Amino acid sequence: MIEIRSDVLVIGSGIAGLSFALKAAEMGTVSLITKKQKAESNTNYAQGGIAAVSSPDDSFDLHIHDTLSAGVGLCHRDAVEILVKEGPNRLKELVHIGVDFTTNKGKLDLGREGGHSRHRIVHSHDRSGSEIERALLHAIAAHPNITVYENHLAIDLVTEHHLGEKLAKDTPVHCWGAYALDVESNIVKTVLTSITVLCSGGLGQAYLHTTNPSIATGDGVAMAFRAGARIGNMEFIQFHPTTLYNSGSPAFLISEAIRGFGGILKTKNGEEFMNRYDERGSLAPRDIVARAIDTELKRKGDEYVLLDLRHLQTDDVKSHFPHIYETCLTKYKLDITNEPIPVVPAAHYSCGGVLTDLNGRTSIQNLYACGEVAMTGVHGANRLASNSLLEAVVFSDRAFRDAQHVLETQRPRVPDIPAWDDSGTFDAEEWVLISHDCREIQEIMWDYVGIVRSDLRLERAQRRLKFIRNEIENFYKRTKVVEGLIELRNLSTVADLIVRCALMRKESRGLHYTTDYPERNDREWLKDTVVTMWE
Template identity: 45%
Template sequence: MARHLEFDVLVIGSGAAGLTLALNLPATLLIAVLSKGELAHGSTYWAQGGVAAVLDEGDTVEAHVQDTLVAGAGLCDEAAVRFTVEHSREAMQWLIDQGVPFTREQDGAKGGLGFHLTREGGHSHRRIIHAADATGMAIFDTLLRTAEGRPNIQLLSQRVAVDLITTEKLGRQGTRCLGAYVLDRTSDQVDTLHARFTVLATGGASKAYLYSTNQDSASGDGIAMAWRAGCSVANLEFNQFHPTCLYHPHARSFLITEALRGEGAVLRLPDGERFMPRFDPRADLAPRDVVARAIDHEMKRLGIDCVFLDISHKPADFVQEHFPTVYRRCLELGIDITRDPIPVVPAAHYTCGGVRVDEHGRSDLAGLYAIGETSCTGLHGANRMASNSLLECFVYARSAALDIQAQEAEIAMPRDLPDWDASQVTDSDEDVVIAHNWDELRRFMWDYVGIVRTSKRLVRARHRIRLLMDEIDEFYSNYRVSRDLIELRNLAQVAELIIESALARQESRGLHFTLDYPQLASTARDTILVPRTDAARSEA
């Protein structure tokens, strides 16, 4: 039987951003943290590289800011960049205080709070704090263990948010988010969750593409729900493709961390030739968009299935100590990375755009926050610099928690919310349609809206997504919701937003490269989509 549940704060998403926000709220608030599957199935758990922060004595806030602005191809919001970087050290200290087991310097503290710092593409200094090559796992396990010890935090797995509840949708006065309808997969019922504050921390939408480094849960749920609730979104044309995903028939979406290149690994063609120096003076440490396009170019030029990442020139002990996860996984597949190069290809990795928010994570809709990859803060601009994403999660989650705390005494619990109406739907006997639509969407997004784009391909993609959305809407209107149907509906919505954003940007900048407009425009402008006009517009 469907239930009505009341929480002070409803957090949709159980990764780094969601857990950090929950842990930074007062113990007097009742908080629900939802996960679509098991709690560890989000992107945070699988993050390898680390967190960028100004920790070393030789590094500066200004250097980190400038590196981020350069990587963002002129589109970063400098105020957001400075806000994030200026709060980086205190955010890392908070994680250390929680007990995250970051890798320490072997020979004692030399700055960096005594922790080993590595360097990744786009960074001018060593500033990536990490836990070997399983940083996400170390952070997630620590935060989850802490959250499990807080009696005011309820961790609810197997819960899929269907849609946000707003005053506008209910025909009430004002514009505020009141909670969400949530599918409880353990009972197959849609519950009504009342909340004084709702936080979207659902991650990105990389599963819109055929090849992705992300888990299947990266279906753009928060972005789609916020859009349907009336929130504007920005810069969704900027989809980051990680240059180095393991290419192997028995490996599924296994990312080869950029930290390998930070420690000296180089990209090679099948004949052993290094090719990155031909594309950028920074060679293998160029930003990800440059490296991904270079690999894509060489694969198409030579008709090859992959390129190779080689760290075999480094001592075997060094490789095994710094990259144990990559070493073990590759060895399982017959690749000894201390002696053999690793076959790699680019894959969709990160959604740089998202729900527009301010420095407190507030969206256009009162009571609704978006943090982490779901949001667009202005930090990443046209291309996210390596390891800035986890930093953004912690800084903005902590800022949002402070903002909620500052106003929670003034906001009453929403009452008299209607039940989810399932009276006009039936159980589906054609779930194969969902699988076929999911596959079709991901394939044409890869072919038409991928690393290199053209206007003709984008128009084709727009035509296909509109037909597909009509089919999905009809299916959604007639059958009971399921996780697969909810995710497909959300993914199709975000795919349409990506396509419209890409068509609106008539230049090549950062992660958006189009053969029809290969030059950089003289003025950098955000691409903003507004639901009520259903049209793109640019703002300075």
């Protein structure tokens, strides 16, 4: 058996995992496992930037107000205040480690995105995420206390379950690390630690059309759920309104900042339509824009709507959005300064996830969750654009400080943990089943659990998912673990959790819109949906 031991285990190398690891390395040894190459993450694809109050005409109150207003009554106010007030200091730390944010006359250049009442998006042109990832990885590489394990896929969290104990609803569960598959050698390693931090990102791959790269299969939520953690608000899936039509998977994102910069949405025959849906027009928040586009497409039977930039200065468009301009021109033969961009919505961000307190603690002892995998309460029923990179740095910092205190005052003892047991399993040859099941889940989620839902559609999705999940569980129990099967199992779990939460919420709010309950119901539903393995 191969055993890796350290003070802290971080699962995931996006902004949350790297930020946590860098700080944790100052107090002890850190194992950071990541399932593909270290830069591969949702973070790496972020274009717009990171929201933080940094100009004299902005204020904490305004940013708090915008965040609460996007979240439609479900944001946890205490979490939002922390997010906004601690944000500027975390931003300074990113600058300090060398993130090259775009400046204008010596000051940070601030973009504006839908739902923000001020220019407050700090960015690195339109490749903010990859620049943040570059700088963090550079700092990580220089730190002797951090060992990065690429191509190591966490399979399951190590808990009492692996000591042969049955997990019970009201008995505390402890986490002592994770089993991880070394994808290159196909060996399952046992990674044991006092503190484990889930930073495994989102789950966009549960949907047929998504902006998320292939890593986003909801592994963290699924692992935490199986370990007994409380999971919340999974119904709130954000669909990005504007991805380039027909650009493959992941869909190429046309940043919201383009609408902030003056881009106008039009139907295929050139009619501006957003003012019919919201007084903010093309600058309305994402959920409103995505639903408006969905309605227009269904009404007209069109495949896409248009995002028009032709009235803007060509040089300005090129200099503000060099990545989008170049990619559209070279990869898709589309000159966005001369032709309107055909766009469609795609699954983009999960507002729900593993429930945490204000210090990143989950309901499982010694297990923290940060970044997109977590539900801290800051997004409520809808995330305000560019608040997620901010959430990752703010709450990973708080989780670090809490974990530091735990390690210094009451370091958890790790019991003897058995090696991964795959006796009685065999090497299967029917791997084509994995891709078929995966596609089926994605289609079900897209068709029945998308932008507009109904009980009928959700129940239909639930029935079909149940059948597929049983099939996958049977296959999983009989087969030696491989990457695709682990991810498929997790996808089927998170798909089911999304449907379960969506069925629970008998109202429409934020990102959850159902034709059966089209109105918001504050009397009964001003609360989170919470699920565990016992309910």
